[in-house]
Amino acid sequence: MPVDYLPILVMIAIVTAFAVIALTLSAMTGPRRPNPTKLSPYESGMPPFGSARRRFSIKYYLTAVLFILFDIEIIFFYPWAVLFRDLGWFGLSAMGTFMLVLLIGYVYVWRKGGFEWD
Amino acid sequence: MTVNHYIFLSAILFSIGAVGVLIRRNPLIMFMGIELMLNAANLAFVAFSRQLQSIDGQVFVFLILAVAAAEVAVGLAIIVALFRTRQTVNVDDVNALKG
């Protein structure tokens, strides 16, 4: 029932208010003495060079993609798990087939070095 | 709230997504516009699922989520590959296939 979720909405409102108050309080209290050195990006005392928004390794992207594909797998597992007692052997074989196909992909990614960080 | 409210909201979101695809030149944002359209369709599915008192609409949305994930994974891979060879992400500069 949607009413069951009303308390969560209330909690979202209160938590948002808490975050906003904390961030405003933080901006209002305390001294404010900026100077160029303080405001420059911290680079262990060296003068900062270049932008931090440089392109980075494609490995991070690859990890995120693999995460999405396996996340889908998790979301398929959940309804299966709660129904498992009713589905029985049929459920196991249905999910087994699903997993077997994905396992081919998993092995492929492994063999192609998709999990390696060198 | 009748189903019409939800469908109308879905129509508005769909149109915003479509306009986004047409007016932006950054393929990432165009892609986000497509996602917006996809989600608008999902909302319509769920609304009709309640209206028709049938679970099929919800199952459809569930499967669409999986399809969307696969689509985004490959689509973004193409954008990344494109950027690596062309050093640009402005779609107007990507016209190698133009006749």
Next chain:
Amino acid sequence: MESIPFYFLAALAVLAALGVVVMRDPVYSALALAVVLTALAGLYVLLSAPFLAAAQVMIYAGAILILFVFVIMLLSPGREGDAPRGALKWQRPLAVIFGGALVAQLALVLLMTILPTGRGLYTPEYLAQIGSTQAVGAALFTDYLLPFEITSLLLLVAMVGVIVLAKKKS
């Protein structure tokens, strides 16, 4: 009691959707899209589909959009260039007119048709009783078994495709 959350979430979704389209910086667009997706999840809860709401937040906002953010950071495209050139000059105003026409047309169709009311098994009360996860699962493993199995093939193809595209030595 459904109307207050509905109008709130609907307004949030539309405003954030406009944000996706008009923001200059792709990171802000992605954030706005996250808000749209979360608002839609809230609407799914209102429509007695909490399982989809959770799946939506988990997969869309928590995974797909993170990938978008990663790609934005990977490419650092920054703000996008000038308005379209040449033949595409009229595209923007035309697109906005087209969008307005699309909404008007859909609204007209909605006003002219009377949508059927179902007499199916899955009323909101029944869904709340058995749980929407169980309901979706039951349908998925009976009527929709074939699409379910085919989804694994789709994911396999996506995995292979991504590795092939990303691993290419330039």
Next chain:
Amino acid sequence: MTLDPIVITLIEAVVKTIVVIVALLTAFAYLTLVERYVIAKIQSRIGPNRVGAIGGIALLQPIADAIKMIFKEDFWPSQADKIIYTIAPGIAVGTALLAWAVMPLHPSTEIFGYRVDFFIADVNIGVLYLLAIGSLGVYGIVLGGWGSNNKYSMLGALRSTAQMISYEVSLGLALVGVLMISGSLSLVTIVEKQSFIWNVVWQPLGFIIYFIAAVAEVNRLPFDLPEAETELVAGYQTEYSSLKFALFYMAEYINMITVSAIAATMFLGGYQGPFGILPGVHWLVLKIMFFIFVMMWMRGTLPRFRYDQLMRFGWQVLLPLALANIFITALVMLVVGA
């Protein structure tokens, strides 16, 4: 005069939320102190013993820390994206707190003829709700790193995100075994079903996988690569100061409490005592404290993983193990059930 049931629900929700948030913030404040003592003991030091010390224990230290944090200078680095830089800590702490909306804390009881439930909401997608909120937690970190526009922050945020999403897969799969046994996603139902035997008895492997993934998920040693101070200074928090820094810190500790509470709820019977003895919130707190102590102990004794080892461990060891656990559970359930 009778109140509308919706209004009663609203008032109840407001009261419970405020109680839970205050409890979590207090727990966070004192955990920082406890952690300093535990680490000090492991390293044969004394630990904080100045502020409001009673018997060598500085009871007022967390309050002093809080006052210090509030009155520190709060600045925006010149290169930072001001808006994203500011909202990132808010998102981090918000998502950390929201997980507690579905946590069952105590059995429902009658007080003055009025039924009181000791959870904010009992929804029939509870476990998925936790995962969904957990997956949003990544935003705080990734936006913090991006918004700071600092090389250390950026790299720390990326590493952190990649690590968290890698272990989220095993984390989600480790819980599937419990769901198969309970047949429900509602946390209240899952806890109630453990009144005699805890799930850990049937799911020892799932429990271990969950705990390892959870430690990685909250970026604690030996998985604290994102802020490996020798390489990345303070990771995504490098540019943060004042209360914004405190909010990130708060989010980290609350996440620690949350994953411990989930472990206790899913595997160790939540508020249930052993063999149904005196169920109540004290059992839940004890179990949470146990897990947190183990995490502190690990921080004091274990060396840090290398990043490639960490990622490989998540994908090539933990993930296959989690999948194997599901299929073993399925087979055992079918064979025993038949």
